[in-house]
Amino acid sequence: MNKKLSDNQLEDWLSCASALEAAVKTAIIGQDKAIRLITTALFARGHVLLEGGVGVGKTTLLRAVAKSVGGAYSRIEGTIDLLPNDLVYYTYLDEEGKPRVDPGPLLQQGEELAVFFFNEINRARPQVHSLLLRVMAEHSISAFNRDFHFPHLQVFADRNDLEKEETFELPAAARDRFLMEVKIQAPTDSELQKQLMTDPRFHQVDTLLENVTTAVLPFDQLNDFGKNIQQSIRTSDTLQNYVLTLCQATQKPQDFGVNISDTDPARLVKAGVSPRGMSMLLRTARVAAWLAGRDMVVPEDIHSIFYPTLAHRVFLNPGYELQREAFIPELMKQILNQIAAP
Numbered sequence: 001m002n003k004k005l006s007d008n009q010l011e012d013w014l015s016c017a018s019a020l021e022a023a024v025k026t027a028i029i030g031q032d033k034a035i036r037l038i039t040t041a042l043f044a045r046g047h048v049l050l051e052g053g054v055g056v057g058k059t060t061l062l063r064a065v066a067k068s069v070g071g072a073y074s075r076i077e078g079t080i081d082l083l084p085n086d087l088v089y090y091t092y093l094d095e096e097g098k099p100r101v102d103p104g105p106l107l108q109q110g111e112e113l114a115v116f117f118f119n120e121i122n123r124a125r126p127q128v129h130s131l132l133l134r135v136m137a138e139h140s141i142s143a144f145n146r147d148f149h150f151p152h153l154q155v156f157a158d159r160n161d162l163e164k165e166e167t168f169e170l171p172a173a174a175r176d177r178f179l180m181e182v183k184i185q186a187p188t189d190s191e192l193q194k195q196l197m198t199d200p201r202f203h204q205v206d207t208l209l210e211n212v213t214t215a216v217l218p219f220d221q222l223n224d225f226g227k228n229i230q231q232s233i234r235t236s237d238t239l240q241n242y243v244l245t246l247c248q249a250t251q252k253p254q255d256f257g258v259n260i261s262d263t264d265p266a267r268l269v270k271a272g273v274s275p276r277g278m279s280m281l282l283r284t285a286r287v288a289a290w291l292a293g294r295d296m297v298v299p300e301d302i303h304s305i306f307y308p309t310l311a312h313r314v315f316l317n318p319g320y321e322l323q324r325e326a327f328i329p330e331l332m333k334q335i336l337n338q339i340a341a342p
Contacts, residue, residue, distance in 0.1 A: 010232060010290065013225055016217050017043065017291060023068040023213040028061050029195065030187030036291070037182050037308055038065055042154065042217075044287045045226040046179020046280065047136050049121070049170075049312070050158040056186045058158040060205050062117055070215025071114025071152060074105040078123035084131040088143045106141060106148075113150045114219045118157040122167040129174045136177045152219055158184075172271070172315055179280055180305075181312040226287075233286040234296040238342045243282050243302060247273045249335045250314050258334045260327065263320065268327065270317045277313040284309050299341035307332050 017039055024035050034050075038061075041048045050058045066073045076087060089104045106116065118124075118132065132155070135141055140149045157178075159167075175181070187193055196202050249256040251272030254265035273281075281302070288301040311328050320327050 009228075010295075014290070014293070019213070020065075020068050020216045023216050024061070024064045027064045027208050027212050028057060030189065030192040031057065031061060031184065034061065034182050034184055035065075037180060037305070040284060040287045040291060040305060041179050042069065042222065043226055043229060043290070044179060044280075044284045045154070045223060046284070047155040047177060048157075049175075049178040049181045050156070050184050051161050051181055052158075052184035053186070054160060056184050058184050059119060060208070061184065062156045062158060063205070063209055064212050065156070066115040066117060067209060067212045067214055068216045069114055069219055070217055071219035072109030072112040073115045073117070074109055074113060075117040075119060076105045078118060078120035078128075080123055080125070082124045082128055084127050087128065087131060087135075088141065106135065106150075107143065111149060111151060114152045114154065116150075116153060116155050118155065120159060121157040122159040122170065124168065126168055126171065129168070129170055133171075133174045133177060136174075152223065175312050176274060176276060178312065179284065180308040182308050229290050230283060230286055232295065233289050235282060235286065236296070236342075239297055239299070239302075240282070242299065242339070242342050243285070244278065245339050246302070246306070246335060247278045247281065247310070249339060250310065250331075253331060253335065256335065257338045258331065260330050260334065263327070267317055268320055268331070269314060270321075271315040273310050273313045277310055281306070281309050303336060303341075306336060 020042075021035050021039055024038075025032070028035065038048055042065075050062065052058050076082075085104075087104050087106045089101050089107070091099060091101050094100045106113070116135070121129075121132075131141070135150070135153070136155050139151060139153050140147055142148075155178075187196070201208055245256075249258065249272075251269065252266075253269060258265055260268070282297075284305045285297045285301045288305050289295070289297045292301065294301075307329075311332050314328060314331070315321070316324060316327060
């Protein structure tokens with residue numbers, strides 16, 4: 001699958017994407033936007049971080065996605081005493097009282113590992129983040145005097161944004177490796193809230209997930225198909241220049257007329273979107289266009305994935321970073337408003 005795909009092949013895969021979303025929605029309600037963003041990341045072949053409060057369904061959503069994607073699945077819980085080696089192997093005493101070493105969650109499934117889920121990632125120490133960074137970047141790890149490769153791997157993680165005690169902020173390099181940061185909020189619709197409260201099927205997660213269709217996608221073909229989306233979905237020169245301008249505005253917002261009250265725009269941003277982030281924005285937009293049934297990217301595709309793809313790649317100066325949740329949404333909103341779409 002190295003050549004441009006035919007319209008029929010793109011349609012066949014689009015049916016798979018629709019089936020994936022439908023499977024996830026049998027267990028998850030009120031999160032259509034988040035499900036679409038995760039589907040986009042799957043076909044863009046990028047890692048995803050979910051962020052939200054307690055009990056809003058982050059873990060359930062990721063488990064449903066992992067089941068419907070297919071392939072091998074592994075999971076680890078972030079804790080303050082977690083060590084990097086805990087991802088690679090674990091030790092124990094066997095029935096005879098002899099020490100044993102067995103593969104940890106990263107190695108148990110071998111090359112068939114398709115989804116690695118890191119729950120409560122911000123509770124793990126920076127040393128663990130460093131190891132995860134290599135896995136995310138290189139899809140490989142060294143252990144037991146050899147290299148292990150995970151060609152189909154996508155990392156999904158979640159973090160609780162309410163508690164700050166005994167947590168560790170992800171370093172910039174690790175955050176930049178996540179294609180998207182997706183905000184998960186509880187449904188605001190009263191009928192959906194009532195359904196979540198009263199329908200017994202939502203009260204037991206394991207039972208709920210039993211109804212999610214397994215292996216909707218041919219996971220071992222996603223890499224090749226993802227490459228072909230990039231070759232098959234067109235972007236005009238005008239659109240590419242628009243994307244470039246948007247990214248440049250995250251670096252020097254003062255040069256593009258961005259003005260946030262009670263701030264100095266020239267001192268607000270410490271580092272804007274990196275070249276990797278620029279390429280990821282356009283890569284993700286091609287997938288968004290394909291999911292919308294188009295063969296060419298339009299500004300609406302950029303807008304739909306602009307915030308989740310770029311916001312976590314913008315770093316503010318210390319005085320402003322403490323109020324990140326207030327400044328970043330306004331900054332990204334103003335950039336879209338100030339720069340005219342083609």
